[in-house]
Amino acid sequence: MSVERCLKGWIGQMKLELRGITKRFGALTANDHIDLTVEPGEIHALLGENGAGKSTLMNVLYGLYRAEEGEILLDDVAQHFAGPGDAMAAGIGMVHQHFMLIPVFTVAENVMLGHEETSFGGRLNLAAARAKVAEISARFGFHIDPDALIEDLPVGVQQRVEIIKALSRDAEVLVFDEPTAVLTPQETDELMVIMRQLKESGTSIVFITHKLREVREVADRITVIRLGKVVGEASPTATNAELASLMVGRAVELTVHKDEASPGADAFVVEGLSVIDPLGQLVVNNVSFTVRAGEILAIAGVQGNGQTELTEAIMGLQPQVRGEISLDGRSLRGLSVRKVLDAGVGFVPEDRQEDGLVGDFTIAENLMLDRSDGAPFARVGTLQLSYLSSFAEQKSAEFDVRSQGIQTPVSRLSGGNQQKVVLARELSRDLRLFVAAQPTRGIDVGSIEFVHKRIVATRDAGIPVIVVSTELDEVTALADRIAVMYRGAIVGIVPGNTPREVLGLMMAGEQPPAGTIIPPSAESSHSEGVVA
Amino acid sequence: MSDTTTPVAAAPATPPPASGSATGNEPDDGPRWHSVMRDIIGGSAMISVLAVVLALIAGAVLIALTDEKVQASAAYFAARPGDLVAAVLSAISGAYVALFQGSVYDFRQSEFLAGIRPITETLTFATPLIAAGLGVGLAFRVGLFNIGGRGQMLIAAACAGWVGWSFQLPAPLHLVLAILAGVVGGAVWGGIVGLLKARTGAHEVIVTIMLNFVALYLVMFLLRTPGLLQAPGTNNPISPAVMPSAILPKLFGPGFNLHWGFIVVIAATVYVAYLLNRSSLGFKFRAVGANPNAARVAGINVKSMYVYAMLISGGLVGLAGVNQMLGTVTSGFSSGIDAGIGFDAITVALLGRSRPWGIFAAGILFGAFKAGGFSMQASQGVPIDIVVVVQALIVLFIAAPPLIRATFRLPTPGGLEPGKPARPAKPADTTPATTPPATTTTKEAVR
Numbered sequence: 001m002s003v004e005r006c007l008k009g010w011i012g013q014m015k016l017e018l019r020g021i022t023k024r025f026g027a028l029t030a031n032d033h034i035d036l037t038v039e040p041g042e043i044h045a046l047l048g049e050n051g052a053g054k055s056t057l058m059n060v061l062y063g064l065y066r067a068e069e070g071e072i073l074l075d076d077v078a079q080h081f082a083g084p085g086d087a088m089a090a091g092i093g094m095v096h097q098h099f100m101l102i103p104v105f106t107v108a109e110n111v112m113l114g115h116e117e118t119s120f121g122g123r124l125n126l127a128a129a130r131a132k133v134a135e136i137s138a139r140f141g142f143h144i145d146p147d148a149l150i151e152d153l154p155v156g157v158q159q160r161v162e163i164i165k166a167l168s169r170d171a172e173v174l175v176f177d178e179p180t181a182v183l184t185p186q187e188t189d190e191l192m193v194i195m196r197q198l199k200e201s202g203t204s205i206v207f208i209t210h211k212l213r214e215v216r217e218v219a220d221r222i223t224v225i226r227l228g229k230v231v232g233e234a235s236p237t238a239t240n241a242e243l244a245s246l247m248v249g250r251a252v253e254l255t256v257h258k259d260e261a262s263p264g265a266d267a268f269v270v271e272g273l274s275v276i277d278p279l280g281q282l283v284v285n286n287v288s289f290t291v292r293a294g295e296i297l298a299i300a301g302v303q304g305n306g307q308t309e310l311t312e313a314i315m316g317l318q319p320q321v322r323g324e325i326s327l328d329g330r331s332l333r334g335l336s337v338r339k340v341l342d343a344g345v346g347f348v349p350e351d352r353q354e355d356g357l358v359g360d361f362t363i364a365e366n367l368m369l370d371r372s373d374g375a376p377f378a379r380v381g382t383l384q385l386s387y388l389s390s391f392a393e394q395k396s397a398e399f400d401v402r403s404q405g406i407q408t409p410v411s412r413l414s415g416g417n418q419q420k421v422v423l424a425r426e427l428s429r430d431l432r433l434f435v436a437a438q439p440t441r442g443i444d445v446g447s448i449e450f451v452h453k454r455i456v457a458t459r460d461a462g463i464p465v466i467v468v469s470t471e472l473d474e475v476t477a478l479a480d481r482i483a484v485m486y487r488g489a490i491v492g493i494v495p496g497n498t499p500r501e502v503l504g505l506m507m508a509g510e511q512p513p514a515g516t517i518i519p520p521s522a523e524s525s526h527s528e529g530v531v532a
Numbered sequence: 533m534s535d536t537t538t539p540v541a542a543a544p545a546t547p548p549p550a551s552g553s554a555t556g557n558e559p560d561d562g563p564r565w566h567s568v569m570r571d572i573i574g575g576s577a578m579i580s581v582l583a584v585v586l587a588l589i590a591g592a593v594l595i596a597l598t599d600e601k602v603q604a605s606a607a608y609f610a611a612r613p614g615d616l617v618a619a620v621l622s623a624i625s626g627a628y629v630a631l632f633q634g635s636v637y638d639f640r641q642s643e644f645l646a647g648i649r650p651i652t653e654t655l656t657f658a659t660p661l662i663a664a665g666l667g668v669g670l671a672f673r674v675g676l677f678n679i680g681g682r683g684q685m686l687i688a689a690a691c692a693g694w695v696g697w698s699f700q701l702p703a704p705l706h707l708v709l710a711i712l713a714g715v716v717g718g719a720v721w722g723g724i725v726g727l728l729k730a731r732t733g734a735h736e737v738i739v740t741i742m743l744n745f746v747a748l749y750l751v752m753f754l755l756r757t758p759g760l761l762q763a764p765g766t767n768n769p770i771s772p773a774v775m776p777s778a779i780l781p782k783l784f785g786p787g788f789n790l791h792w793g794f795i796v797v798i799a800a801t802v803y804v805a806y807l808l809n810r811s812s813l814g815f816k817f818r819a820v821g822a823n824p825n826a827a828r829v830a831g832i833n834v835k836s837m838y839v840y841a842m843l844i845s846g847g848l849v850g851l852a853g854v855n856q857m858l859g860t861v862t863s864g865f866s867s868g869i870d871a872g873i874g875f876d877a878i879t880v881a882l883l884g885r886s887r888p889w890g891i892f893a894a895g896i897l898f899g900a901f902k903a904g905g906f907s908m909q910a911s912q913g914v915p916i917d918i919v920v921v922v923q924a925l926i927v928l929f930i931a932a933p934p935l936i937r938a939t940f941r942l943p944t945p946g947g948l949e950p951g952k953p954a955r956p957a958k959p960a961d962t963t964p965a966t967t968p969p970a971t972t973t974t975k976e977a978v979r
Contacts, residue, residue, distance in 0.1 A: 315829070317828065317829065336831075336833065337828060337829065337830075337831045338831035338832075338833065340831075341830075341831045342831075347829065349829050354823070354825050354826070355825045355826055355828075355829045356826060356829065357823070357826055358818075358819050358822045358823040358826050358827070359822070359823065360822045360823075361818075361819065361822060365815070365819075368815075369819060369826065369827070369830040369832075370830040370831050370832075372812050372815045372816060372819075372832075373812055373816075377812075378811075378812035381811050381812050381813060382810055382811055382812070383810050383811060383812055383815060385810070
């Protein structure tokens, strides 16, 4: 660390400038002559769709990629980072979207990891690390116990540990990569406060996100990038619509066009459902709800509050399930996945790459993944390949799957096109219930619109639909009714037009204000909004 | 972290499918085991061929180093360097010419029929290797590591042999029954593994290794105990000879060892190719092998796939045991009848990339090594162990594709792992088709 840097460190002011950064992957230009200047002590939001090149740019800054063209300047001095180590030494810190923490280590151990101070004989100087954590924690009012194990801490606090980690290495520019993806609305608000505090203490912040609301709330300046290029700068006073149209290059309608639902009779009923996971934890706790034919019930909640296990229990993917699940009066509980699918349940799993698709298989093969057994895809145990290819051609046209043909392995498709393949497969059967978990996670805006339209069309065809989502925008756009889950239980079931502040509180486990819970409907004898 | 491999390793996650926040949405840190499996299966044919070439080059170095003339001339290298070069060249060419003569065509023979004898020997050696290789390769495709070839072969040989010497039956029927008995024996021994894995989650690697021991000592016990499998009137652990009616007939008359087992193995290859590529069951096998989670969510019963796959795999490996029993060692068998084929089969399956016809070709190559190795030793005095080393090196090189790529400066292949186009260049193939039209066509969709 140079002397100048030490001096700068006292003042805590560093100007970061990226000039003409160009990064190519083969013929794809992920970053095309991007200029970005982050003034000392400002929060600079980098706004863009998934795939716009934000993360690539930050990986260049952090020394993970080497740019083909362009340079990085800190206080007008050109830098050459061979790896993250160099970037860190120069004062750049990164708070990754997926925390780089070791769950079984304490906060102090994680903070010193990679920069361990040792005394004689290689003995770890844990006291120094503890003191450092305590000092930074006190400075920003984090209230973090240096000896707490990471795995015992809530997600929001783990993120603060990441921040401490960066600050303990004298970071003067902090890069936050999609920091709010894993947070509750309340934790998000707290993070905004922390970011402002950091700014006041002289740290510059690069805030990568695609969420307009947060940008407008906290950023001093906004740079919008699209398809690898800077398409504009905006001030936080710009409207959501202005920012969104910059991001996608056209006017987008953020809301989904749907008519008023005309729900029919109760079709899908879950009563007193509990799930015990393989580790013996009660992950879904006595959940009851009803979905009527032709309505969308959205299940909202922060990731990891039992939604995953709930959908898995419905699909027959969870071994230990108590309670009752019935579809059109027929019990689904204890049935194999095969039988649940045969009963007419369509399922979009939340992790399409892990659970929804076989990456090495072609589009065509993935389209028959669930029906390779019998007619029309197989006859006497032999695959009917000519039928399969005509089916696949038709479905990829119908669902607008953009590829180089039905023999393309799905691993080569973009996230949005992969999701369309899953959707095409699941909506090609005769459905009596449709369950979509995180249907638009990590896909581009165009595909999001397509997926939303399909979901609404499924509802309008008179099919009960369950949408599980952690994105409040998606929940409020799609839902006719919203069930909020917290720690495995349903906090309450509220109408689709419930304000997001109320939903946010419910996602943090607070009871909804009286009057918002839908009373057990007159035509239904099933209790709703059960709280364990 | 700071070396140049980091960008390459990290690059794939970000390019086009979904960079931004989605770097983390495309994780493939699922079961590591399966990504290893995918690597093994997914390697390209070019890698296999180059692995063989590289192993042969390494073998040439060993041949030169162990050659006495080379060693002698190296002693006076400074005085006459030409001697050393000549000695090295003659040692290597002598050895590989002998290998060729012993395995393909012996051009020293005047008659054509005598000349082609080596190739028939190669095919004879290849027959059980292909059968067992198909078994191991099929298991690979389902994501299972069947290293229980030895046990499955021993049980199969015992079953086939017992039918072969215990019954008096007309020739074709007797033979067919004996083959079936062996295949069923192997299938049962393999099926036990599948059942244990499906029911209890026991790892097939451990179970197959342990069952190898069980099979070995079981067969040894049966061979030592009078009244069971031991030949009457002997004290040695050896079985009676198989009756002529149950022996696989020679294909080209008594002058050649090649027998009908080779035809059976061709049929088996055709069957496995159909099973994997054209059948419903094979489709489910491959789905389970490539992504068991997605297979399960799509309603495929993963556990029963494990059982079926191990049954068929064991049956195919059993066919190798049958082949040894009814084709090669018809005079009665001992516990060494598997001749290491169960383990060589793993190599064959790897070299053949678990594709049926790839395994067929790899089996023939290894058959050639076996046949030619003997002639190399006999005519040139090259230790046969060198052939074994070459075989081992082939596996080593196949298991380390980056080594091959670095040696031959091949580009890094892409698209092996879902969501991770491993070659940064790969996105180029997809982006023109996806990204630019996305803006235009979805516009229409909005209207």
